[in-house]
Amino acid sequence: MTGRRTLATARRVLEQLRHDPRTIGLIVVVPTALMALLAWILTDADFHKYGPPLLGIFPMLVMFLVTSVATLRERTSGTLERLLSMPMGKGDFVFGYSVAFSILAVIQALVVAGVSFLLLGLDVRGSAWLVVLVAVVDGLTGTALGLFVSAFAQTEFQAVQFMPVALIPQLLLCGLIVPTDELPRVLEWISWLLPLTYAFNAMQHVAMNPTPDTRFWIDLGVVAAMAIALLAAGAGTLRRRTP
């Protein structure tokens, strides 16, 4: 793995996206529109309760889908095979994608958070910048999960179907619907293995507390560590030789 090849890959992915403005639009607009819908259907009290965690979760969903389809396209078009027959590290590929999508995740988080705070009247006790930070890390986790899961899909149809498999159980178990300590014991244990649980806790913490404590940084660190582990696992699924 070399920095030059990783950065060239990131630049290439961004250049591809530049030629596809509609996708960029969807990445930014979809989570923002969902937040607006949420503000519309919920009472003010409920919006303040559910708004911040969902502001972290929507980017994760969108980035998951975009990444799993983008990397699957590399597999089916033969470009991944071509790259792996060249002096290209598996890490160059995976981290190149994650650098490109991180940049996108930052733009996405800034727009979603900006609109939510300035136009939709969302309010948190902590810093709005920490909300943006958590949303970016969540988006990156979605990217990492999408990269990993795309290894198990052979078609775009399958890749899209992995979303309910990979994300909905996390959504049910992360604490948003039922607090994790009220879950059946086995499910509570499982919830501690899922990145979204820590992402939810981190976002809740910013929503409830004026200043972040160690617990917040630990939660955010666990999410980031899980994202990096998923990226490494994603690199591990790449095969230079295939049947």
Add this chain to the structure above:
Amino acid sequence: MASGGSTSGVAAVSVSGLTVVRGTVTAIDAISFDVPSGQVTGLLGPSGCGKSTLMRAIVGVQIVASGDVTVLGAPAGSPGLRARVGYVTQAPSIYLDLTVRGNLRYFATILGAADDAVEQALDDVDLRGEADRLVGQLSGGQRTRVSLASALLGSPDLLVLDEPTVGLDPVLRRDLWALFHRLADAGTTLLVSSHVMDEASRCDRLLLMRDGHLLADATPTELLARTGRSDIESAFLSLVEGGAT
């Protein structure tokens, strides 16, 4: 072009007892042959005979059941070979949502190719006029050439080209074969597959394949002399129908 006589020099590719099984099908059945360096070797046979699988094994992207493939003195697929072997798949493996130049620049960086390699490759495949167009807007033949240009970037010692001239107009086909021979004269080894038998006469050496077996490994002239036929297509038929090998 197609001079008779034995192969000279060291083999660029040496295949011995290669067997590849894909699913339940034996795609390649105990094949052995050498590809001489600095020549254009044609790999000919009908669609589905195992040409692409054989090429994948030489490039080192195919899981093989048994046998040895040695490329430029190292086992196929060795890390050191990745910058020295250029591979063009049958379906163009390039990015449709990048420009021609965008594709070439990216692959050049991955290969660590020189800065002028991109412009040189554009000239080699005659796509300078199309350089700033998105690949997705190009015709099938133009895409094939972008894919070929991407493989030329690192000035590889071995070029493995899977049906590079399919669907191209005759003028372009002639120009590409001229390019292949220019590269060979400069020392590059080329292995070019085709299912069109009339391309055989453009090769220095031929490998004829059918159903995962090697029917013949000879120069075009040798092959015609051996079978007593006047063109490669009839020579192929006579070999299939139990003629001498």
